[in-house]
Amino acid sequence: MTVYVKFGYTLLGLLIVLNWGFLMGATFRKIGARVAGRYGIPFYQPWLNLLKNISTRTTITHGVMYYIGPVFRLTGGVGLFLFMPMVFTGDPAGLWTNYSFEGDLILILYFQVFGMLGMALGAGQGGHPYSAMGIARGLAQHAAVELPLTLAFLSIAIQYDTFSVYKIVEAQQGGMMNWVLFTNPFAAVTIILAMLGAMGHSPFNLVKAPNEILIGPATEFEGTYLGFMQSAGSILHVMEAVLFMNLVFGGATSWIELIVKTFLIYFWSVFVGMVFPRFKIEQSVTWFFKVPLLLGFLAIIIYSF
């Protein structure tokens, strides 16, 4: 019985995450608009966009992989969600910890790439030269982001001697000074910097830049596929924020805390993106290979000894 209850709670959690992702996206577009002096979109616009996308009548096809691309991306988001403890309640088999287990950090690292690869395959079959170009740029940048990020993750894993996100959260409980932000500042700063790349906001959003190329991988997608992709994107954004919250900012003990913390984490990348133009791919790769990579190495070296 508890299996079904747990499953139900997980589904509920996914629903919350999806809606929070939509709301967060709308809120930040509104913040951006207010900075520019505009009124901005209504907060319910993403739901309407989803409805409209689903109600599109035309469907085009470029082959099987083209369908599977958005599905892969959604799988990446949902997979990230499934193995991530959302709310810390003190019970490892708690209802909001989803299916977290020993070693899920490695699985999470894998799922981060999974969505990107799915997109690469789908967009590749789309056949548009801009899609291919966007994918090439996206994968290059993703590799550059992943490197410092993985080093920081490893440093945290060495620090707490575990690959379980749940245990890392558990170890950070009991006050702000136990957070990784203070106990392992090098890894924390690495993650905070690499986060900018992982979130895909300016200055690291050349992948989907409308000026430099069209909108990259999504060029050929329309209607339902696009709706799928945007939903997957919302889930991914929240889950990335939850991941960084769990690893660096001490996790959350309630949904309210989760919402506040993810909001602030996401706000950091939007805050930077608002006032900085975007890098070219080689420039962003160079940027990630300088300070964040060095800090990542330092974090590893310090905790290896």
Next chain:
Amino acid sequence: MSEKDMNYKVSQMLKRSETNVSNAKKSFVRPEDEEREVVAPDGSIMKVNPIYDYFSGKRPEEEKPKNGIVEKFLNWARAESIWVLGFGTGCGSIEIPPLVTPRFDMFRFGVQMRPTPRQSNAFIISGYLSVKTLKRVIRTYEQMPSPKYILALGSCTINGGMYYDSYSTINRLDKYIPVDVYIAGCMPRPEALLAGFMKLKELIKAGKAEKANEYARNFDEYKANQKKIIKDWNMPDYNW
């Protein structure tokens, strides 16, 4: 000139142009796009026709709306989320930047810009169309997913405006693609554009913005008109 005279003149012109087109037909397709036979890697000979790729031969089909309340609900969603293609076809596109900036801000009405035709469902024809652009507009329009809407900006899309006697610009847009909303003026103010969007929303909510189906229904007529003025027709008849 009365309507009757005009119709007579138009039919005469059509006759004349048909002969013109048939005379000068073949020369415009570039050599690499011509229909020809090539030798495949295994030695067999196959025919290729580069400008007809594998799904462009299909005619557009009418896509019937759903029934009753479902369609009403979907129409409401469509009306509140209009994605406009970022393709400035004429000088009217100078009034698009004010629309997305603080003064007029069309985002608050759910109108947003998208860069590719695949993801947009409204197309602002911003002013006069030269024949060269019309060709691109037709291709773009056909790639947009149905239901799709056209807003025609400026008097030059209605009757040619001040370019009525130009050899390069078309006179009536609705002869080539179906138009949902005309916004008159030269050039229309941003407020007029916003009013046009409001009108479009009304039409969508009332279920009257079904011009994509009209295009499919009268496909032959539209194609004949298009081919009459695009003398170098070197693209598929329909692409999606």
Next chain:
Amino acid sequence: MINKFLGFEPDKSKLPSATAKIGADLDLSSHKYQKIWLGPNHPGVTGNMAIELTVEGNTVVNAKTHVGYLHRGFEKLIERRLYVQGFPTSIRMCVAEPDTNEYLIATCTEQLSGYDKAVPEMAKWLRMLSLEMARLQGLLRGVPGQGGTFALGLGVQWGVYLRDLILDRFEELTGARVYHMYIIPGGVRGLLPDGFKERMEDNLMDIDDFIIRIRKLMFHNSVFKTRAKGLARITPEMVDKYGIVGTNARGCGVKRDVRKDEPYLHYDKLDFDPPTDSDGDIYARTWVRWQELIQTVDLIRQIMAKMPAKGDIKAQMPNVLHWQIPKGETYVRLESGRGEYGMYYVTDGTDKPRRVNLRGPSYTHAIALLEDLLVGADVADVHAIMVSLQTCPPEIER
């Protein structure tokens, strides 16, 4: 094609063989290169034009500009319109700064019919005011627009808002928002409305504030510097070779400004010095334009302070419906926001012009120069280079 139509094929062997090629010789079937089209339907392209790029990986090896998407045949249309009817037609030749066309066609007709001395003082000052306002509204879009090419959309939002305020003043002065038709042969159409100077001063103060903010946002921004410095460099030797004018020439240290070189209207009575920079890259060009923004605001203030309070605004002209200009030809130029902007005007003694030919700076910038600057550039920079040359397609194809 035209040869076939004309029914003759010139014997090319008898003429001096000129084998200069434009662009590189590429073997497209080698699968090493890919052709991609930027535009006409592309949010990054200025206006409605297309660039055909041949890329090798991420690097452009060959570029071709395709224009004609905005061709309306103005020069043909004006030939079959009266001199005064040509006005509303001609000003639509460039939508970014339409007032420059008004001034050119008015001055051409005045010079050829001998009325250029009869233009009243007040009208000259008002013409200058309208031209400087046009330059200001162009720069308010153009300077932050360069940041916009690198996805710094915030400056564009602020700039376009302020441009709207200037358009409001235009509306007050002329009654129209974009196409004003304010400058007419013999003078201008109207005086300044009451309280115009105060309201203009209010807007100029907002713009002063914006100028400071945009400096912090763009020119002190490390990412902007990383991307813009050293990109698409123009050297002083290229200036005469390609016919580069305006801020593009001033960005590499060649100080050419029609307002200073051949002062028209009352520009010799104003105190200003065109800004220059020495680098010649995108950053330098944008920096020159930013300085010009300051200068234009200053010029508008000077004009409003120095202009007489009252006076005639229009000379006595013949009946425009029967206005015939004796045979003659002239070329008039002015400094628009993009550089030297001129018009060649030929009359043949009838009531309609024989030939009108516009010389827009983009004609050289966007075709010969752009195609050469793009070779070797990154695909992601194409849009920035195009905008930094202030490409305006309607003045290429008219």
Next chain:
Amino acid sequence: MNEILDKIKQKYSAEDVKVQRTGLAFVTVNKDVALDAVTWLRDYEGYSHFVMMSCVDWIEDGKFQLLYLLHNPVTKTDVGVKTLINRDNPAMTSGHHLWKQVWTYQRELKEAFGIDFPGSPRVDENFVVEGWVDIPHMRRDFNTKEYSEETYFPRPGRETHDPATYMREQLYPNQPVTAKRKDNDK
């Protein structure tokens, strides 16, 4: 300014020298020496800025008038070198080696007037119109209104008036017509 005009007169036997205003003069030279004169002005007299190239169709005389307009950035003067070429069989020596932008003008003139510039790069490519089958569109004998009415679909009900006739009819309806002006719309 006058010195240079005198020199051009002597060197290239220029006719029809006209100073339009201070700092702007037009000279007409023979077709064979036109590019020589342009090159000489560029290399020896400092007219290094190529302003524009244009063409006027003098259909009455059966001539095309080509114009090379040059600017001297030091003395701030302009010289327009004009030359007349035959209207049937128009061809001119290409000047694309002189300045980088000249081939663009030549490409446009080839399309708009049908003047050939053998050897000029990309001169046969389309410039602004695509798939053009009529006579070159900027020639005087090409009637754009007729073409537009035949090709495009004029909207019924649209009226165009000759301004002079229309105003006379509106303002003085009873006065007999005396003006002998030709109708604006042929």
